Structure formats: structure tokens, C-alpha cells
Amino acid sequence: MRSFVKKKAPKVSAKARRDAVLRRITWRTKSTGNITFPAIPGLVDHYVEVLENLFAAMGRPFGKGAAASCRAMLAEKIEWAFERSHNASVSVDWKTDQGSATSLTYTVMGLAKTIEEAYAEWVKLRTPPLFGKHADARVMDLAATLGPPGEVTVLDAGAGDGRNSLPLARAGYVVDALELAPVLVEKLEAAARETGADVRSVCGSFYDRGLTLPRERYHLVVLAEVCSHWRGPRDLRNTLLRLSELVEPGGLGLFNVFLAHPGFKPNAVERDFSQIAWCPIYSRQDVAEACEGLPLSLIADESAADYEKAHAPKDGWPPTGWYVRWTSGSEVLDLPADQSQFELRWLTFRRA
Ligand SMILES: C[S@@+](CC[C@H](N)C(=O)[O-])C[C@H]1O[C@@H](n2cnc3c(N)ncnc32)[C@H](O)[C@@H]1O
Numbered sequence: 001m002r003s004f005v006k007k008k009a010p011k012v013s014a015k016a017r018r019d020a021v022l023r024r025i026t027w028r029t030k031s032t033g034n035i036t037f038p039a040i041p042g043l044v045d046h047y048v049e050v051l052e053n054l055f056a057a058m059g060r061p062f063g064k065g066a067a068a069s070c071r072a073m074l075a076e077k078i079e080w081a082f083e084r085s086h087n088a089s090v091s092v093d094w095k096t097d098q099g100s101a102t103s104l105t106y107t108v109m110g111l112a113k114t115i116e117e118a119y120a121e122w123v124k125l126r127t128p129p130l131f132g133k134h135a136d137a138r139v140m141d142l143a144a145t146l147g148p149p150g151e152v153t154v155l156d157a158g159a160g161d162g163r164n165s166l167p168l169a170r171a172g173y174v175v176d177a178l179e180l181a182p183v184l185v186e187k188l189e190a191a192a193r194e195t196g197a198d199v200r201s202v203c204g205s206f207y208d209r210g211l212t213l214p215r216e217r218y219h220l221v222v223l224a225e226v227c228s229h230w231r232g233p234r235d236l237r238n239t240l241l242r243l244s245e246l247v248e249p250g251g252l253g254l255f256n257v258f259l260a261h262p263g264f265k266p267n268a269v270e271r272d273f274s275q276i277a278w279c280p281i282y283s284r285q286d287v288a289e290a291c292e293g294l295p296l297s298l299i300a301d302e303s304a305a306d307y308e309k310a311h312a313p314k315d316g317w318p319p320t321g322w323y324v325r326w327t328s329g330s331e332v333l334d335l336p337a338d339q340s341q342f343e344l345r346w347l348t349f350r351r352a
Pocket residue numbers: 115119131132157158159160161162163164178179180181184204205206207223224225226228229
């Protein structure tokens with residue numbers, strides 16, 4: 001008779017057996033995905049940490065040297081995108097490798113959209129009214145100080161879909177609307193046709209001196225919420241320079257801009273993020289320097305939210321779901337209202 005030796009199972013704890021199963025499960029788990037970060041140069045190390053944790057959670061931790069090469073890749077793409085646009089992000093696509101429990105492949109891409117591209121997307125994703133139901137109270141009130149509407153010429157630069165241009169024209173002002181994004185010019189023109197508002201529209205950039213505007217000089221030049229697209233002191237200087245060219249002597253320039261409350265000096269991450277979040281932070285010193293040598297004097301500096309809240313029609317406050325968050329700076333620093341570090345201000349200039 002043949003004898004069979006019965007092999008006894010070595011003792012393996014339940015925990016060790018479970019871990020053994022999970023290793024095989026990881027091996028068979030498939031994952032693909034994307035994560036897109038705002039392109040902020042000073043946050044590269046934070047983004048590497050996020051990716052490290054994300055990949056580790058899928059059982060694919062960074063191997064030796066992988067964090068450093070990921071950092072180098074991210075830094076290069078972030079810098080590329082941030083330099084080109086404030087609509088800048090960095091996108092990471094990953095895919096677990098077939099037949100491996102430990103590796104995945106990822107690619108990093110920098111994305112930089114133009115203002116025109118950003119608004120072409122914006123109008124598809126958002127429900128009108130895009131920037132509010134009513135004109136800015138500050139714009140209407142300032143225009144009213146300039147004389148009978150039929151004798152007052154207004155340039156609404158960065159007019160968007162005509163939130164200010166159309167009510168100004170309906171009130172009798174002589175209005176030219178200048179707008180960079182073709183998709184918004186189309187909306188403005190359609191609304192003007194529909195409501196019979198007499199607005200002359202021009203598609204182009206406020207900073208383009210080659211652009212022919214219907215008039216050479218205006219009693220009032222307005223840039224409402226256009227500061228969302230400025231990058232730094234050079235844009236502020238160019239805005240004031242262009243204002244001084246387009247406003248007639250004695251006329252007014254009005255724009256809103258994010259100003260740091262006294263005592264707040266944004267660090268590099270806060271400053272860069274404020275540009276990406278469409279609320280670039282300036283100081284009053286920046287404004288003073290940008291005005292140097294120009295025939296402009298600052299005659300009013302008011303909180304945009306306080307002014308609009310106090311003067312908006314009953315059904316016009318807040319103008320949009322994001323207005324209060326945006327104007328108080330909490331798109332960048334998610335702090336309670338009483339800890340706000342900067343805010344949107346209406347600045348009014350008179351041309352000598
Ligand atoms: C936040 S929207 C505000 C629109 C409008 N002023 C309002 O308050 O409802 C900013 C607008 O400025 C426009 N813009 C940005 N840069 C511009 C430029 N260089 N020249 C003309 N328009 C510009 C954008 O395309 C956008 O329509």
C-alpha cells in the first residue's frame with residue numbers, strides 16, 4: 001500500500017492572509033484618472049505631495065527618485081502655463097500599468113487659455129445673467145454727475161455682455177462698448193437689437209492703440225470688473241496710461257481693482273493665486289506708482305461691495321452668486337468676512 005504524506009499548511013495569521021489577498025487585488029485593480037491643479041509656481045511641492053498620496057492610495061507609491069522627477073515635470077509645466085495666462089492650470093493624467101501591482105504611468109500637461117477662450121467656455125457653462133442683472137450703481141451714479149445724458153459720451157471698456165452699456169444707452173448716454181471676447185460682443189449686440197439700445201460695439205483690446213474707436217475722447221471711460229484679467233503692475237500702468245489717452249480733459253475714468261487692506265502684504269503664493277482666481281491684488285502704492293507722470297488724479301476710492309449693496313435695486317443684491325465671495329477676496333483666502341485681507345474697490349480718476 002502506498003502512503004500519502006499529507007503536507008500541513010504552515011501557520012499564517014489572518015492578517016497576513018488578508019494582506020496577501022490585497023496584494024493580488026491591487027495587481028488586478030485598474031485605475032485611470034485626471035487631476036487638474038491651478039498653475040501656481042509656489043505650490044509645486046504641495047501638488048507633488050497630493051499626487052504622492054493619491055498614487056499611494058492606489059497601491060502605487062512613488063519609488064526612489066520618483067518624487068523629484070515628478071516635481072521637475074510639474075514645475076516646468078506650471079511655469080510655462082503661468083507665464084502665458086492667468087487661465088492657467090496643470091493637468092495630470094494617470095493609468096495603472098497592466099500586470100503590475102506597483103506601477104502606474106502618468107503624463108503632465110500645462111494648460112493656458114486666452115481670455116477669449118475662457119469666456120467662450122464660461123458662456124456655455126453659466127446661466128445668464130453672467131455678471132449681474134443690473135448695471136453697477138457706481139457707474140450710473142457717476143455718469144449722472146456729468147450732465148444731460150445726450151451730451152455725455154461713455155466708453156464701456158471690457159463691456160462683457162453689456163450689463164453697463166445697455167442701461168447707459170437706454171438712459172440716453174452716448175455709449176461705445178469695447179469688448180475683447182467675440183462671444184460676448186455677439187451677446188451684447190443681440191441684446192442691443194432686442195431692446196433697441198443704441199450702442200456702438202467694437203471687438204478688440206482696450207490696450208490696442210491701433211484700434212479705431214468711434215470717438216477719440218470720452219467724458220467717462222469705465223472698466224468694470226476688467227481687473228479680473230490683469231497680471232501685475234504693468235497692466236495697471238497700461239490701464240491708467242490708456243485712460244489718460246481716452247478721457248477728455250476734465251473727464252472721468254472709473255475702474256474697480258482689488259486693493260490690499262493696509263498692513264496686508266501678499267506673499268508669492270497669495271499674489272500668484274489671486275491672478276489665477278481672477279482677483280489680482282494690488283497695493284495703494286502700486287496705484288500711486290502707476291499714476292506717476294500721468295495727467296490723472298484719484299478723486300474717490302470706495303469699497304465696491306459696500307457701494308453696490310447700498311445703492312443696488314432691491315432685486316439686484318447680490319449681483320451674482322459669486323460677487324460677495326469674489327469682492328471680499330475670499331476666492332483666494334477662504335476666511336470669515338471680518339478677516340478679509342483685500343477687497344474690490346471703485347477708483348475714480350479725473351483727467352487734468
Ligand atoms: C468680468 S467681465 C465684466 C464685464 C462687464 N464689464 C460687467 O461688469 O458686466 C470682464 C470683461 O473684460 C473683458 N476684457 C478683458 N480684457 C480686455 C481687454 N484688454 N480689452 C477689452 N476687453 C477686455 C473680458 O473679455 C470680459 O468681458
